[in-house]
Amino acid sequence: MHGEYKVPGGKLVVVDLEVDQDRLIDVKVSGDFFLDPDDALTRITGALEGAPASSSAKELSALVAAALHGGDTLIGVNPEAVGIAVRRALGAALSWGDIDFEVIHGPVVDPMVNVALDETLVEDVAAGRRKPFMRLWEWNGPQVVIGSFQSYQNEVQPDGVERYGITVSRRVTGGGAMFMEPGNCITYSLVIPTALVDGMSFEQAYPYLDQWVMEVLAMLGIKAKYVPLNDIASEAGKIGGAAQKRWA
Numbered sequence: 410m411h412g413e414y415k416v417p418g419g420k421l422v423v424v425d426l427e428v429d430q431d432r433l434i435d436v437k438v439s440g441d442f443f444l445d446p447d448d449a450l451t452r453i454t455g456a457l458e459g460a461p462a463s464s465s466a467k468e469l470s471a472l473v474a475a476a477l478h479g480g481d482t483l484i485g486v487n488p489e490a491v492g493i494a495v496r497r498a499l500g501a502a503l504s505w506g507d508i509d510f511e512v513i514h515g516p517v518v519d520p521m522v523n524v525a526l527d528e529t530l531v532e533d534v535a536a537g538r539r540k541p542f543m544r545l546w547e548w549n550g551p552q553v554v555i556g557s558f559q560s561y562q563n564e565v566q567p568d569g570v571e572r573y574g575i576t577v578s579r580r581v582t583g584g585g586a587m588f589m590e591p592g593n594c595i596t597y598s599l600v601i602p603t604a605l606v607d608g609m610s611f612e613q614a615y616p617y618l619d620q621w622v623m624e625v626l627a628m629l630g631i632k633a634k635y636v637p638l639n640d641i642a643s644e645a646g647k648i649g650g651a652a653q654k655r656w657a
Contacts, residue, residue, distance in 0.1 A: 412494045416486060433460045493608040542599075554580050556585055557583050614653060639652070
């Protein structure tokens with residue numbers, strides 16, 4: 410059984426293992442990361458040997474962390490990454506290559522329809538009526554979209570909304586208010602199984618899910634950098650931001 414996990418901004422972690430009577434056996438951890446001293450790797454694999462195959466990524470990470478000594482140096486890898494790679498080897502967590510998803514470039518629609526689709530299409534995926542997907546939004550008018558937990562009165566000036574014919578909506582995800590207008594922004598939704606981010610916190614998932622965007626920007630010759638918590642920026646300023654919500 411084989412699993413891999415590329416640490417955002419770090420190195421590749423590879424785990425090969427077998428399972429016998431719901432226990433991990435013959436665990437091997439490898440990759441292009443750096444460890445010092447060398448026997449830290451032996452302690453990591455030893456900590457995983459015999460662990461229940463039903464262990465969560467968090468539980469596996471805790472085993473790895475407990476096996477490390479105070480003077481150990483880990484570069485490009487961490488206990489969480491090893492836990493995720495183990496879960497992928499077990500088939501409990503997914504990688505991009507495991508997902509059969511489609512790209513939807515829908516028609517130009519009313520902004521309120523776009524926001525509504527962002528929620529209803531997720532429900533379709535959860536119910537198995539639709540494959541995971543990336544949907545590109547097209548707008549037919551300007552709109553301010555505020556975050557799930559923001560205050561309308563603190564973010565929007567009603568007289569300006571009325572004067573310029575701007576609609577206002579509230580999305581299902583958190584984050585800040587955004588002004589959208591046709592032809593002046595690229596908006597997309599990525600709806601995927603939560604197993605892709607199994608073992609990752611929200612903070613860890615943002616750079617992982619945005620990694621492909623960073624690669625595309627580099628291909629276009631744009632020198633972009635990731636700015637925690639959830640932004641992408643260039644030398645000229647912010648390029649974009651992401652929001653995330655997980656449905657049980």
